[in-house]
Amino acid sequence: MQIQSPQNSRVKEWAGLLEKKQRDKQGKYLIEGIHLVKEALEAQADMECVCYEAEAGIPHELAEAASAGLDVEWIGVSAAVIAKCSDTKTPQPVFAVVRKDGGALQPLLDTAGGLVVVLDGVQDPGNVGTIIRTADAVGADGVIVGAGCADIYGPKVLRATMGSLFHLPVVHGKLDELLPQAKARGIRLAGTSLQAAVNCYAYDFTGPVWLLFGNEGSGLSPEVRGLMDDGLIIPMLGRAESLNVAMAASVLLYEALRQRHFSPGTVSYNVN
Template sequence: MKRSSEALITSVHNPRVKAWAQLLDKKGRDQQQQYMIEGVHLVQEALASGVKIEVLVYAEERQQSLPPGMLQSAESADIECIAVSEAVLNKCTDALTPQAVFAVLPKLIWEPQDLLQPYEIDRKHSSSSKETSAASTPSLVVVIDGVQDPGNLGTIIRSADAVGATGILLGKGTVDLYNPKTVRSTMGSLFHLPIASGDLVEWLPSAASQGVAIVTTSLQATASCYEFEFRRPVWFVIGNEGQGVSPEVSRLATEHIRIPMQGKAESLNAAMAATVVLFEAMRQRGL
């Protein structure tokens, strides 16, 4: 059991509090190579997924509102648990109405080359340990090319998790994965599959050279997403909300498909389009 040796932290000027508060900004996250998850659901998901947690911080006045056994589970996993005042909690969290708990985690350590093989996270182990077992189905990697909205990125990650995608590759110009709004909108799915960052101009050709289909959506495409063969290795590229897939990335695509629409809407939101295509891939692969 690992209860913190520190007394209740009440000062917002405490050095640890200052370090936690810096995780609200990308500069602080990059310097510390850590990020924060806020709220009961995300902390429960992290504990259940077995990801490494550096410290769990909870509001001392609201300890009784935490799910039964949460602190005990954390302590039995040798996670430091620290009680703080409401002022400290407010200082360190992004939500307007903070829940009673947050945790600090090390950034994910996945690399683009990890996505070149079909992986399925072994949920008995931490995703940060890279302990995996080969998936029985061909790879399905979701590639993000410049998505800017944190909510969109988080929703795409949730959809990728829901359909059993084997990984996600974040290209340059994409919103920070560890942005608090992105993390919240993943609802814990970022713990469930490999997520790496890399230069798409480098890694898309690498995947294509191994027989992977590089697929994007296009309003000009003639082939429907419902006609495309998804029962093979596929890297599916989602573009920026306003500009779509960048020209340099689009030139690297081996296939272009469209999402048929009967109404008058010109196009779909990036996250919605990704979800439609990913669920069609799951249907074809034998739900």
């Protein structure tokens, strides 16, 4: 199948997914570029279609997936269609429409010894995407996205995840309801705090812990801060006042990885 006109009704529907309102209404989102599309195909995400520039043909990196018999529609489109469905100045030759996966919160509550990231009002798309990518890198059990965060299905967030959105559960949750449930199950809620007395390198990350990260300017909301069990401080020897929230998340997540898998007495993974 091929579609040449940017005025085609399906193309208009796809282009609408560049806006959050339409993503919410349709329950779908766009991913752009060979890497993201390949990651989604390999993860067997719920994909409606893959659109590629007809003149160039299906990118060779995706040729195997295209012939694998997956329940995905492959559509050749014109460069004008690709441009209409892209939010970048130099569109890549392929994009896909993916159906949203609402995800389930219960498995994160039930995971013994779980390591979960909780985002509370993190507004910058790059920060949200980078934190999801880092959580994936350290083998966290999932990411919970609370109110006020950048849309995880927005183009900038998706690019920043580099495909990690397809590797671990990333789910929305009402933190005022969810965090008390976690505490009742013995899960510790920890987050950075400039007033904290606990050095993050002295904290025990080996038990069940959910790491809380708040808004870039104001930090955790008062409601979430009030539920936090442990305030952690990241030591800084220089004169920087603070760290970017994505960098702070990386520091804590990699300390958790070190304690869980690379401390004396643990069996470390082979690193190629």
